[in-house]
Amino acid sequence: MKRNTNRSFTWSRITNNRLFFPFVALSLILLFDFIFIPGFFSIENRDGNLYGSLIDIFRNGSTVMLLAIGMTLVIATGGVDLSVGAIMAIAASVAGILMNPSALLNELFFVTDPTYTFQPLWVVIVVALLVSLVCGVWNGVLVGYMRIQPMVATLILMISGRGIAQLITNGLRVQITYKPYAFIGQGWIVLPFSLYIVAFIFALTWLLTRKTAIALFIESVGTNFRSSFFSGIDEKKIKLLVYTFCGLCAGIAGLVASSNVKTSDANNIGLTTELDAILAVVIGGTAMKGGRFSLFASMIGALVMQAITQSMYAIGVPAFALQAIKAVVVIFVILLYSEQVQVFVRGIGGSTKRVKS
């Protein structure tokens, strides 16, 4: 009798954990890969660096993971940031222009010298991140201080952001040939370098939110901004903070993405990634209404998105048709998260208890 209650207790503890469903989704996909794609889990060691499909999931997923960190905080306040893709493009354009300004002369041709750069690397990175920070502040001011609906406010930058990015690059693809910059997205130190960036930002965010009261403030603003206002939390400042941070994350993601393809392409970089990032957060179990959030669960969510992409490529689904598959997966996830299914899964523990007692 006692053992029974104990068992149902642990079961409900597992299913009530917010990491449960993301982990189920990830393991389902990995199981699929294990059965259908031979060699998916093999990892090669080349000159001390690790390569393989699993590593690729982490490497290619680093952009979405970076975005998901910022997006989690934004969604936790009950908002959403649609402009991250556009901010990525802006940051990439700024970086590209600072390294290869020949595009401004309306030339399609580019320098092929891998050591040439117009500005030193640190200037490039700092300026690009500052610009993305400004974009984030803009969103934060519109949402926090102007009280415009988050989806609408960020839609503005989403529409005009790509135009601004094209304005910066004069509408051309800027080829980036500078070798040290390529290290951001393509370098390896045992593991891909972009993974260390993700880990650093994740650890920083986790420490800054969970080890201070900021996470609590964010969650309370997301749950009920009026009552948190009356309990003395300045919700405007909190909103400004999260949107600014989200812009910064998007800027870093833009640098990683552009160095990965060695091109800053205002049209293509970050196209529809805002949707990937939002889905990653939703798969991670943070409600779109706002409230409680888990950064780690969002990371798992981002990995789920990337694992789907990677396995579909491995099966040989063409890049564009991939979207249809993604849509089906999204529908599946929606069903998994619907009330009925969740009640059913949690009911398994409860029903055994009822039968045995």
Added chain:
Amino acid sequence: MKRIADFFEKNRKFIPLMSTAVLALIAYGIGAYLFVGMRNPQVFLNLFRNTSFILISAIGMTFVILTGGIDLSVSGVMALTATASAVLLREGWNPWVVILLMLAMGMSLGAIMGSFIVKLKVQPFIATLAGMWFARGMCFFISDDAVQITDPTFQIIGKTKLLIPGLMELSVGQGTAAPFITIPVVVAFLLLIIAIYFAHYTRFGRTIYAIGGNEGRNEQSARLMGLPVDRTKFLVYTFNGFCSALAGLSLALFVESGHGLYANGFELDVIASVVMGGTMLTGGSGYVFGTLFGVMVFALTQALIQFIGSLSSWWTKIVIGALTLIFIGVQTALANRRSHRQNTQTTEAALVARRKQQRLVFGLGAIVVLAIVAVVSISRFGAASSTETPEITQCVVAPFRENEAETLIKDGAVIVYNRTAGPLCIDELFAIYPDGRVIGNDGVASVEKQLDPAEVENLLTVISVDHNWFTNEIYSTYLNPCRQCFAHYINISYNGQEKAVTGVDGTTAMPPGYAFALAEIRPLLPELNSAP
């Protein structure tokens, strides 16, 4: 003064609509003042011809937004309709069956998304996002390449010129071509009239306003009043699916082809048009009629930027973004004033803060408007020489001289490069031979240049090996190029292999290796300086 204030007080709900209409008038007035070409009635009618699909789609979107929802799937459904109809017509289906089938497909896609939103309580944003991805992905299952529509019935529907009775005599008197509209424009206006009837004169329409009222918080009250909330929302998404399919057909008629990359990011244009038309994105407030003006402002922005000529096409995005911001600012200010009148407990301090906020919004809006005016006027005076009126339509892209290119390759050329369109609507074709000879012509002038044969050999190796020319990574993409962009066609023969690939710059579609190859070829080509 008091009377004017009273007038505005009484008709407060019409302010967003009226301001859009006034803005459209002013924009057209400025355009007509600055550019002689814009006074042509055909140019005015072209505003509708070029945007009939935006109008159709925006009507459906207005309903969705009025219920407090959003539909991101419109662009995907449009691309799917265009692609599927093009492929079915190529297979020889009856065009009328195809049209009916496409409309049914759009409605069922909308119905599926609607039932997800209503039954499973999925956020509209997420559900329609999945719908968009699904539709766009399906396009590429149907066809990888753009498919031309050559069906005679579709050609007739798309190209029939409907003359306007009053304007016809006028233009005959002036000796100019008679202005005309096309069938999709008529369809769009018929849909607009039907939509206005449904929105304002039926129970269905009133339920929509009731659901979205009070900034979307009214759904519960509507349900308690016994209104069929679920059914209405379901119908609204189904109707929007229908509108998307109709817009997709209209787009297919306009560009006479179908491809999965068409209408990329189009949902943003539609949403921006609806917002500029005075509909609140939170729902419950706005007029279907206003959407017409929203679409007109959009079309005028595009037209003005094309007329100015020295501004690139991406300025459209920036201006539309700024205009959306201003309209949202105005709406927010109005909503704040309304809620402050209702809320008698508002303290004096909060009132002052709110006024400050409004002033800030208006100030920002004014700054943005001034900035746009400044940019426009600077470019106007900077490019004073370009007073001749550019053609409003995109430059007609000369077809790829495929046979000529193939003949040249057969005659021993290793690379044939054909470039069309661009700001000056050029059509140049270059052939590079293994002995270093480069011959180019653009139909008027021709040019020759001698290269080092080793250089040609090197070029071929670089393109084929370094840029993966003979792999699947290099594929053809063809879209209607933007006005400032070029379409590039490259034929290469190397090591007994031949490949012809098409690409358009300025769009999202060109594979990176293709761009690299272009950058290798272009510097070696001679200048072609023929009179435009």
